[in-house]
Amino acid sequence: MVDAALSAARLSATQLGDIIPMVDDEQWELPSACDGWRVIDVVAHLGALAHEAVDPPAPDPGWPTNRERYHDLRVDERRGWSHAEVIDEWRSYTPRQLDLLESAQYSPQADELAEVRGLGVYPRHLFANMVAFNVLCHLRLDMLTPDGPLPFTLPAPTDGLVAPAIEFMLAGLPQMQGPELAATVDVPLVLKLTGPGATTVTVVPATGPGSQLSVVPGSAGSTQIESTAMEFISWGTTRKPWRQLCNVTGDVSAAEPFLDCLNII
Known part of the structure; x- marks a missing residue:
């Protein structure tokens, strides 16, 4: 997904x-x-x-x-x-x-781990996914109709735009809320996302006190949470x-305690 993430970040920025x-x-x-x-504060956030x-x-x-709160400060x-x-x-x-x-998509930087304050630790190549997620989410969900106030439209989101954003969300899910979220998961929970960005993963309980949840590919449980991938961006960020x-x-x-607690930033 490396090239796809960079392309998605560039396309959302262009859009x-x-x-503007x-x-x-x-x-x-x-x-x-x-x-x-x-609306201008959303652009201020992305510019910051x-x-x-x-x-x-x-x-x-x-x-x-x-x-x-750090984002609010900026x-x-x-x-x-x-x-x-x-602007x-x-x-x-x-x-x-x-x-x-783009420079972080290649060795040796690509797999170097870097901490993002308040969000966790990620390989540097995944920062492109982070930007793809941020711009897609803020532009389409916060600024533009039907949820935002601006009466302008864009082409429907494609798999190429949505999938890199979902990849970042799933990488951040175990980390951003740490033990708080881990405490809500006692059995494997299957997350089935459909439409552009479709994927199926299982949220696996932490293995012990202080450990994190894990997210693994495929369906490995009897309890399933299904929505479109774009809807996941909306409800997974508590919008x-x-x-x-x-x-x-x-x-x-x-599933309810997990769903009530989840808040991907």
């Missing part, structure tokens, strides 16, 4: 770049579907991430340890900026971020309630 000139000043100020952020990838800031012990730092300044940061740093992602989008079969009571 965002195509949407269509947005007027009033629309930038509308509330996005990302709680507490205006791109800037940090290119020019990492010195670590600050005062930063929030919670990743969502957005808040930009709330006094003009729309043009926010210029995103436009300036995103191409350089994508070039860095929408899982009960509206999932079909759970088998031991529903075994």
